[in-house]
Amino acid sequence: MNSKRRVFLKGTLAAGTVGVAVGAGLLTPSTVLADWPKAAFQANSLSDALKSALGSDSHSSGDITIRAPDIAENGAVVPITVESSLTGVTDIAILAVANNAPLTSSYKLGEGTRAFVATRIKMGETSDIVAVLKANGQLYSGTKEVKVTIGGCGG
Amino acid sequence: MSSIRVRAQIEGGVTNVRALISHPMETGQRRDQGGNTIPAHFITEVKAECNGKHVLTANWGPAISRNPYLSFQFEGAAAGDTLTLSWVDNNGESDTTEVRIS
Structure with missing residues (x-):
């Protein structure tokens, strides 16, 4: 149970970081998906x-x-x-x-x-x-x- | 704990890789009980490298099943080499894992 909690926290943190980067205009969603056809x-x-x-x-x-x-x-x-x-x-x-x-x-x-x-x-x-x-x-x-x-x- | 479970076994010079990733792989077409669309959330790219050398890049669409399975084979590695597997999804989330070839 504890390990799941860790994963959850890690996941939300990672998503949060990207979200902030997107919000700050550092990354637009299109650059995130740049290589995807x-x-x-x-x-x-x-x-x-x-x-x-x-x-x-x-x-x-x-x-x-x-x-x-x-x-x-x-x-x-x-x-x-x-x-x-x-x-x-x-x-x-x-x-x-x-x-x-x-x-x-x-x-x-x-x-x-x-x-x-x-x-x-x-x-x-x-x-x-x-x-x-x-x-x-x-x-x-x-x-x-x-x-x-x-x-x-x-x- | 990583979202990727991977095994790489070498036999007769060919490395056989089998990987399972836990991911919802939502298509963006399904609706929940309230009739609201569940937003698309799927892995777009999986990359495999061995000793820093490109082995395979997979481009995935939403038509890959939930908790995806991927298997591939390559030559030129030795037991003890490190295989790196990583994925990125359409929300920019990602994960990476390393496995020793046995």
């Missing part, structure tokens, strides 16, 4: 999201494995694993096509980082999951359909 996450079509996140929407199908359940009972938590044998992969994007904003997440890989990423996403309804990889400047994609019983985006 807002347009890509707000785009409501697959093509717009790809153009914004990866610079192009022309992609060919590549050797990409998407591991996800065929049927997800709870759309709020859908485990997704994207893996590929492609070399020279610099970017991975995971999109749920039927979501209002299809882009769920994008990843920049360092040198020596494998073309592998696993996370859990929210899905509003049954949809294709599209994984797009950028390797040597080209885009490659893989698709898998996930059926959703209960959507996980709204209330």
Whole structure:
């Protein structure tokens, strides 16, 4: 209980410091989010999201494995694993096509980082999951359909 | 206590990282019982570095599940190296943790 109290205090202090900085005009919310590709996450079509996140929407199908359940009972938590044998992969994007904003997440890989990423996403309804990889400047994609019983985006 | 729980294990030259972060990941679309919108509150960026070298940067939208899970793999590290994982959310809150690769 005591440790939770510490965390709470630390959390409020940290938020407070940032809040003061924002209030003082030192940081505007836009600088806080400077690197976050807002347009890509707000785009409501697959093509717009790809153009914004990866610079192009022309992609060919590549050797990409998407591991996800065929049927997800709870759309709020859908485990997704994207893996590929492609070399020279610099970017991975995971999109749920039927979501209002299809882009769920994008990843920049360092040198020596494998073309592998696993996370859990929210899905509003049954949809294709599209994984797009950028390797040597080209885009490659893989698709898998996930059926959703209960959507996980709204209330 | 950190909001990040992370494990980094090396096997055959490949370091396998698994992380769990406690965070509400509110989309900004949900409403509370009184019908008021619950403001968006989600992690926008997760960064992983090993020995000061960039390993992975994740840009997340609100469509990542609550209490996010992230796993990735990289080469070029040795047992005993330090992996640093940090996140920033849309309210400017952040957290960082370090883990020794075993």
